[in-house]
Every structure is written in structure tokens, then in C-alpha cells.
Amino acid sequence: MEPQEMTVNDYIAILKRRKWSLITPAAIVFLAAVLVALLLPAIYVSTATILIEEQEIPVEFVMSSVTSYAEQRLQSINQKIMSYSRLNDIIDRFNLYPDLRDRKTREELVDILRDSIKLGQISADIIDPRTGRPGTATIAFTLSYEGETAKETYQVANLLTSLYLKENLKVREKQAMGTSEFIESQLNKIKIDLVKYDNTITRFKERHANELPEFLQVNLQVLQRVELTLERLLEQLRSLKEKQGYLRGQLATTPAQLALADKKDRLKELRSQLAFYQTRFSAEYPDVTKTRADIAELEKQYAELKKSVASTEEQPDNPAYISLASQLATTVMEIKSLGKQIKDLEKKAAVYQRRVARTPRVGEEYRNLVIQRDATQAKYDDLSRKLMESKVAYGLEKDQKGERFTLIDPARMPEKPYKPNRLAIILVGLVLAVGAGVGTAALKEFTDNAVYNAEDLARATSRPVLVSIPEIVTTKDLTRQRIKHLSLAVGAVVLLVGAVLLFHLYVMDLNVLWAKLSRKLGV
Numbered sequence: 302m303e304p305q306e307m308t309v310n311d312y313i314a315i316l317k318r319r320k321w322s323l324i325t326p327a328a329i330v331f332l333a334a335v336l337v338a339l340l341l342p343a344i345y346v347s348t349a350t351i352l353i354e355e356q357e358i359p360v361e362f363v364m365s366s367v368t369s370y371a372e373q374r375l376q377s378i379n380q381k382i383m384s385y386s387r388l389n390d391i392i393d394r395f396n397l398y399p400d401l402r403d404r405k406t407r408e409e410l411v412d413i414l415r416d417s418i419k420l421g422q423i424s425a426d427i428i429d430p431r432t433g434r435p436g437t438a439t440i441a442f443t444l445s446y447e448g449e450t451a452k453e454t455y456q457v458a459n460l461l462t463s464l465y466l467k468e469n470l471k472v473r474e475k476q477a478m479g480t481s482e483f484i485e486s487q488l489n490k491i492k493i494d495l496v497k498y499d500n501t502i503t504r505f506k507e508r509h510a511n512e513l514p515e516f517l518q519v520n521l522q523v524l525q526r527v528e529l530t531l532e533r534l535l536e537q538l539r540s541l542k543e544k545q546g547y548l549r550g551q552l553a554t555t556p557a558q559l560a561l562a563d564k565k566d567r568l569k570e571l572r573s574q575l576a577f578y579q580t581r582f583s584a585e586y587p588d589v590t591k592t593r594a595d596i597a598e599l600e601k602q603y604a605e606l607k608k609s610v611a612s613t614e615e616q617p618d619n620p621a622y623i624s625l626a627s628q629l630a631t632t633v634m635e636i637k638s639l640g641k642q643i644k645d646l647e648k649k650a651a652v653y654q655r656r657v658a659r660t661p662r663v664g665e666e667y668r669n670l671v672i673q674r675d676a677t678q679a680k681y682d683d684l685s686r687k688l689m690e691s692k693v694a695y696g697l698e699k700d701q702k703g704e705r706f707t708l709i710d711p712a713r714m715p716e717k718p719y720k721p722n723r724l725a726i727i728l729v730g731l732v733l734a735v736g737a738g739v740g741t742a743a744l745k746e747f748t749d750n751a752v753y754n755a756e757d758l759a760r761a762t763s764r765p766v767l768v769s770i771p772e773i774v775t776t777k778d779l780t781r782q783r784i785k786h787l788s789l790a791v792g793a794v795v796l797l798v799g800a801v802l803l804f805h806l807y808v809m810d811l812n813v814l815w816a817k818l819s820r821k822l823g824v
Contacts, residue, residue: 345450481691
């Protein structure tokens, strides 16, 4: 059979023929959608908005010791709030999820609560004061909680907001205090090192008191004076030794006794006289002979007298001898004194020469100690300055003058459920119901090969239809049809009343609905 173009009468006939195939699936789908929309639990949401304010005092005057960005600190606080212990305490405090406690574990309840808390960030384009570069920063954040009742949602949202605010203050104070404590501990260690360096330098200066670089010039001047004095004393010593030799020679030729001296002088005179005579006269000349005899006799007397003086050890009485002996003794004493002075000066010169020679190495060790001590002192001064700044920064955080979270929009009691959107579900169910009904009717119609009128029969058999017998309706059929229509009407009324009742119980109070409609219509 060739396909024929369908007319409006054909569509009407199909609707009459497939009305139950259209109505039944549509009714089932729509009823299911209505049930879903009515049975889904109401979810309320309460949201608080918290502003991240910068510190009141300019950073040029007080630099905060909390250097982390607000986003990092916010995520850190969020992890602490979302910990198992915190969320478990919230569940017990507000008796959340009483219907689920017998069916789910505590970890699952905590996961449900964790999924019900939403943290949203509000960002803005700013110029980073630290780098001077444009960027995006979080200037505020929202904190939301989804619950099954309005009161429960409001209370939990308020508690979470207070926890975030308190945790932020706690974190900032703890970080500022930790910075101060760490710097103070490091400062105490540096102070101990500084005292050790001072003691080491003191002991080093005590060991090398006269070998330090600052005494080099003094040591050189003293050494120069000592060497000049030593040279002068050596010259004096040489003169005294020459004098000593001369006096010893004179003393050796001067008799100690005066008698010996006279005989010696007389002997000397006779020898001179003999020499004079021998130049003028012969050896047999009487004056020469007599002078020789006198010399011989005087030498014999001189020898005997000298031997006698030596054996008796008499004190010298010759003034010349005594004078020479005294001068010799004085010279010897002066030589001894000069020798002692020269030895002392030589020792002193050696000491200063050793000091001058050791000064470069001592100076290098001393400079190394001073450099280490100065570096430690500089580090100590730097840490002292940082400790003061950290204490000021701690005061800044303690007085809440630094960057802080300010609650600008507190959580409110929700007036209506956030979800589900029951009207949208019902509308979607209505569309799906129409589609299901039309689809079912179309499927049955296209898969049905039956003939329902004379025209279709003529086209199917290519034969004319001789007669068409209309449907015979009896009284019993009419009665059955009235009962059927009455049942449909009663069912529609019951369904309508039930729908209104469910709407009143689960969606919105009818009085509230009437008030809203009146307000919109201006009644």
C-alpha cells in the first residue's frame, strides 16, 4: 500500500484511536515528575560574605611579619576548619543528619558536611604593592552552608563564619609571635657567640700584648733607640779596654815600692850616663869603668831589694803605682758595668726584634678574630633591629591593626529552600510526559497494520467498498460509557485535590501563595 498524505481528520482519528496510548504514558511520566518534585527534600542555604581588609597603618611605618598572601592563608584556614575533628564537633553540636546516623559511618557524615560547605572567592584586578605589577587578588570571600532546615543552616553558617574569623586572628598572631620568638632565640645564640669572640680576643691580646699591629711603630722606635744606645756603649767599651791595656802596661813598668823606684831611677840615670861616656871615651876610661861598676852594684841591690819586697808582700807605697792601680781598677769596673749594660740591651733588642718579627702573623690572626667578631656584631645588630620590628608587628596583629577579615554580610535565616526547583521539575516532567505519550502513540500507530475505515480498505484491496456498517450502540453501552465518564471526572477531581494538598504541604502554604498572587495582581 502506497503511503497517502494524512489529513487533519486522519490525525483526529489517530488521537481518538490511540488516546489511551497517549494519555497513560504521559500521565505516568508526569505523575513521576510530580512525585519527584514533591518528595525531594528541601535544601536551604545561608551565605556570609567576609571582606579581606588591608592593614590600617601604612607598611612604610610598620611592616607586618605575616608575609603569606590572603589566598594562601585562606586555604590554610579552610583546611583546618575542614578537618575531621572540627566537622565532627559541628555535627554533634547541632545534631546534624539524625536520619543518617544509623545508616552511615561518622566519616561519611563528615564527608557530607564537608560537601555542604562552599567557600567562594571574590577577586579583583589590583597592583601588587610588593612587586608593582598588575595582578588579580582575592578581596573577599563567601562562606555558604546547605542544610535541610532554615534554622540549622543559619546556625551552622554563623558558626563557620566565626571559626574562620577567629582562626585568621589566631593564625596571624601565632605567626607574628613565632617570628618574634625565632628571632629572639637566634639573637641569644648570636649573643653567646659574641661573648665567646670577645673573650677570645681578650685572651689573644693578653698573650700578644706587645706584638699587636698598633704597637709596631712603638716597638720599632724602642728598638732603634736600643740599637743606638748599644752601639754607643760598644764604642765606650772599646775605649775602656784600650785604656785598660795602657794602664796595665804602665803598671807593669812601675815599681810598687818607693825604694825600688828610686833604685830603678838611679839605675836608669847611670845607664844613661854610661851611654854618654861610651860615646866619648874608650872602655878603659876610668869614668866608664866606674859607671859600670856602679851599675852592677846597683842592679845587684835592686834585685836583692825586689826579691825582699816580693817575699814580704808589702803594700805598695809608690804613689805613681797606686795611682795607676786605682785607674786600672776603675776602668775594669767600668768595663764590667758596660758589659752588663750591653748584655741587657742586647736582650732587650732581641725581645723587640722578636716582637717586630711576630707582628705580621699576630696581626693577621688578630684581624681574622676582629673580622669574625665584627661580622657577628653586625648580625647581632641586624637581628636586634628585626626583633624590635617583629615585636611591633606582633602588637599590630594583637591590636588587629593589620590585614584582617571583616564580616560585611552575615549569614541570614533563609526564607525559602534553595533547591530543588519543584516548578521546573514539574515543567520538565510535563514536557517529558507529552513526549512519552506522543512517542508511545506514534510507535503503536506505525507498527499497527490494521484497517480502520473504508478508504484504507479500498486502497489496501484496490476494490471498491460496497457497504459500510456503522457501530451499533446499545443501552448497555451508553450506561457503561456514562459510568466511565463519571469515574474519570471523579478521578480528575481527586487528583486535583491531592495535587493541591501536596503543594500546600511540601511546596508552599496556600495562604502564602494567595498573598503573593494578590500582591502581584494588585488585588
